[in-house]
Amino acid sequence: MYKGYLCLVLHAHLPYVRHLDDEHCLEERWFYEAVTETYLPLIDVIRKLLEDNVDFRLTISLSPTLISMMNDELLMHRYKNHLEELIELAEKELARTRNMPEFHYTAQMYERRFTNAYRLLFDTYQGSLIKAFRQLFDSGKLELITTCATHGYLPLLGVQDEPIRAQIAVGVNLFEETFGRRPQGMWLPECAYNPGHDHILKEFGIRYFFTDTHGIMYASRRPRYGVYAPIYCPGSAVAAFGRDVESSKQVWSAxxxxxxxxxxxEFYRDIGYDLDYDYIKDYIHPEGIRLDTGIKYYRITGKGEYKEPYQPDWAQEKAALHAGNFMFNREKQIAHLAGVFDRKPIVVAPYDAELFGHWWFEGxxxxxxxxRKIHYDQKIFRTATASEYLDEYPVNQVSLPNPSSWGHKGYNEVWLEGSNDWIYRHLHKAGERMVDMANRHLQADDTRRRIMNQAARELLLAQSSDWAFIMRTGTMVNYAVRRTKQHIHNFTRLYYLMQEGRQDEEWLQSLERSNNLFPRIDYRIYASNR
Amino acid sequence: MSSYFVALALVVLALFSLRFVNSPEKDLASENTRGSQQDFNLEAAEELVPAKSRPVPPAVIDIPEYYHDLRLSLLVRDPKWLFAYWEINPDFWRDISQQHGRLARYENITLRIMELANEMAYFDIRVGNLIGSWHIQVPRPDTPYYGILGLSNGGEFIPLLMSNTVITPRNDLSALGDEEWMLVSEYEQKIIKRIGLIPFDATSPFMFRKDDISKDGDHDQKKQKP
Known part of the structure; x- marks a missing residue:
């Protein structure tokens, strides 16, 4: 008899980056790197667990922008080329390192990994990551959920409900179109919650969402079980699950x-930077900008700059050791909680998916x-999804979660500070204009409908939480500013086309080609009385 | 002295090991220190932001600086800080100038932050601008606030426009400990809806107190609570 549950949640998200006219856009590489290093390795792990009949549960949140990129022919075509070049480079590395025993074994590992990734994606799943995730979802062991359309930071989107509802509606609709069913849960972007969001989630049949620890701990009324059981939001009855600090820290803390x-x-020793320019030039940016290729030969070693060669077998052993340690700590934690609770506790451990594989190569x-260890080596707890837990425990305490996020300092500051506060005047105005436009034109001819649909896409893209986040981090600021301004500019121009009853077919078409996500969007999601 | 030799040996070893992967270009050496300070506690959208990239020139995209609006918006930053932005359009300002004469000067434009539940609890900030924004420290978490933009020369306060109301989040445990419990069961909701006997919205979940659950004995609520 298990004493409790571990709910592992991976949130996979990237902003929508697709530059139609720039084949070598560096920012598109975020997607390529994440596919090779995170999404395909995760798919591979899950399918092998299924093949071996390991009983497990895992929750993955796929953001609508990521789903859109996975569904995009151009990006997937470019990714195929990217992976082919990577395999070519890995083969060259086999030759280059043949007399370097300390590196050759690792070079072989890369060649094998990239080749296997290629076979997995393009042979097994015919080039469709969505197909892979759908098959794994159908197994019942993996629960897929989603998040808001473009990862808009809900508490800062304005005072109107409509733009918030649109972020949720577009996300849920895309998920349903893609996977044939509605998601049971929703990942709130950056775990950012404000009271009232739960009522909108309820409209779309969402049963649960996640908050950071203090979202539950500071809930009112005081939660009897802390973060180890969900609470129901008053009125909406949507369940909120809180992040467990202990398990997060073990994986998250630098x-x-x-x-x-x-x-x-070691992430920061890539041959894209380390090797001679003439050797590597065909595999970095054509303008000569050095970048991460994904082939890295060193291990973290220590804090200084001195690095020793990577030993794949040592790293594997360490990953197994850490898995054992993580499991042991959960056993102790859950056994203790079960001893003082009158129900089985659930420990919620959410992480950014891209931590696994991209940053933490062995993730x-x-x-x-x-x-595997949880399945075979112990009987204290098992893995579960949030929806399974709600099936087992439909009676939960009613309490209002505290407004919070999982960003630095726990509230909204990361997305609202000196570097990025200027965006909200524009986001709010555009949101209000979109609502006004939808209310005034519930019926529209084909061109006007297309203008308003594109305006909705531009607004959603401007609202991505990623831009404010990047502005705050200080790297790539110009790209984030440019993207925000570009989408606001596009939106405003479309708005004035509607206001003035004009058309600009050529420009509209070019926008529809460039910012082409959510092909089935209906601008009337912004209408106040739908 | 011995630590000097240890350090020297480490440097030699590092240089030696680098030779096996050809010589890295010198101007890129600094790149290798990029990630030593990575903060995993942060939301990690930045994980995939490359530290080195093609420089993107500052945007020269044309977006409006203001919208000819009359508005004051408040946003919550955290339990102790709000953010306000506002805009007083020139037409409105012209009317105000005619109405209030000498008081209607830019330097008298004042933002008043009020506690919703206590009209005596407020403070003023001279913002002195028709269009602007401000980060504002407030005294209390878990408190509703709103703002009024007005004219003041230190004495009289002439209100011009009001903001939305916001509530600062809590930063501690709630003082409310009494519990309410709820059963959310799709099956039960269907029955309730069909019977139609309930006095509230049929789609609302059936709500009851914890004591009721203990009485009916169907639920796992029998042991002593922690």
Whole structure:
């Protein structure tokens, strides 16, 4: 008899980056790197667990922008070329390192990984990541959920409900179109919650969402079980699950977390920077800009600049060791909680998916070992999804979660501070204009409908939480500013086309080609009385 | 002295090991320190933002600086801070100038932050601009606030426009400990809806107190609570 549950949640998200006229756009590489290093390795781990009849549960949130990129022919075509070049580079590396025993084994690993990734995606799943996720979803062991359309930071989108509802509606609709059913849960972008959002989630049949620890701990009334059981939001009865600090820290923390172990691969030593220009020039940006290729030969070693060669077998052993340690700590934690609770506790451990594989190269292996060990090596707890927990415990305390986020300092400051506060005047105005436009033109001819649909896309794209986040981090600020301004500019121009009853077919078509996500969007999602 | 030799040995070892992967270009050496300060506690959207990239020139995209609006908006930053932005359009300002004469000067434009539940609890900030924004420290978490933009020369306050109301989040445990419990069961809701006997919205979940659950004994609520 299990004493409790572990709910592992991976949130996979990237902003929509697709530059039609720039084949070598560096920002598109965020997607390519994440596919090779995170999404395909995760798919591979899950399918092997299924093949081996390991009983496990895992929740993955796929953001609508990410789903859109996975569904995009152009991006997937470019990704195929990218992966082919990577395999070519890995083969060259086999030759280059043949007399370097300390690197050759690792070079072989890369060649094998990239080739297997190619076969998995293009042979097994015919080039469709969505197909892969759908098949795994159908197994019942993986629960897919989604988030808001473009990861808009809901508490800062304005005082009107309509733009918030549109973010949720577009996300839920795309998920349903893609996977044939509605998501049971919703990942609130950046775990940012304000009272009232739950009522909108309820409209779309969402049963649960996640908050950071203090979203539950500071809820009112005081939660009897802390973060180890969900609470129901008053009125909406949507369940809120809180993040567990202990399990998060073990994986998340740069200082104390597993990913900083000396045996793990060092992210910042990539041959894209380290090797001679003439050798590497065909695999970096054509303008000569050096970048990460994904081939890295060193391990973290220590804090200084001195790095030792990566030993894949040591890293694997460490991943297994860490998985065992993580499991052991959950056993102790859950056994303790079960001893003082009158119900089975649930420990919710959510992470950004891209941590696994991209930053923490061995992250997918850790998950693999962890899920196998949990299944075979202990009987204290098992993995569960939030919806399974609600099925088992439909009676929960009613309490209002505290407004909060999982960003630095726990509230809205990351997305509302000196570097990015200027965007809200524009986002709010555009949101209000969109609502006004939809209300005034519930019926429209084909061209006007297309103008308003594109205006909705531009507004959604401007609202991505990623731009404010990047402005705050200080790297790539100009790109984030440019994207925000570009989408506001596009929106405003479309708005005036409608206001003035004009048309600009050529420009509209070019926008529809460039910012082409959510092809079935209906601008009337912004109408106040739908 | 011995630590000097250890350090020297480490440097030599580092240089030696680098030779095996050809020589990295010198101007890129600094790149290798990029990630040593990575903060995983942050929301990690930045994970995929490359530290080095093609420089993107500052945007020269034309967006409006203001919207000819009359508005004051408040946003919550955290339990102790709000953010306000406002715009007083020139037409409105012209009317105000005619109405209030010498008081209607830019330097008298004042933002008053009020506690919703206590009209005596407020403070003023001279913002002195028709269009602007401000980060504002407020005294209390878990408190509703609103703002009024007005004219003041330190004495009289002439209100011009009002903001939305916001509530600062809590930053501690709630003082309310009494519990309410709810059953959310699709099956039960269907029955309730069909019977149609309930006095509230049929789609609302059936609500009851925890004591009721203990009485009916169907639920796992029998042990002593922690």
């Amino acid at each position: 200082q104390e977390g597993y990913p900083g172990d000396p045996d793990y691969r 997918p292996d850790f998950l693999n070992y962890l899920l």
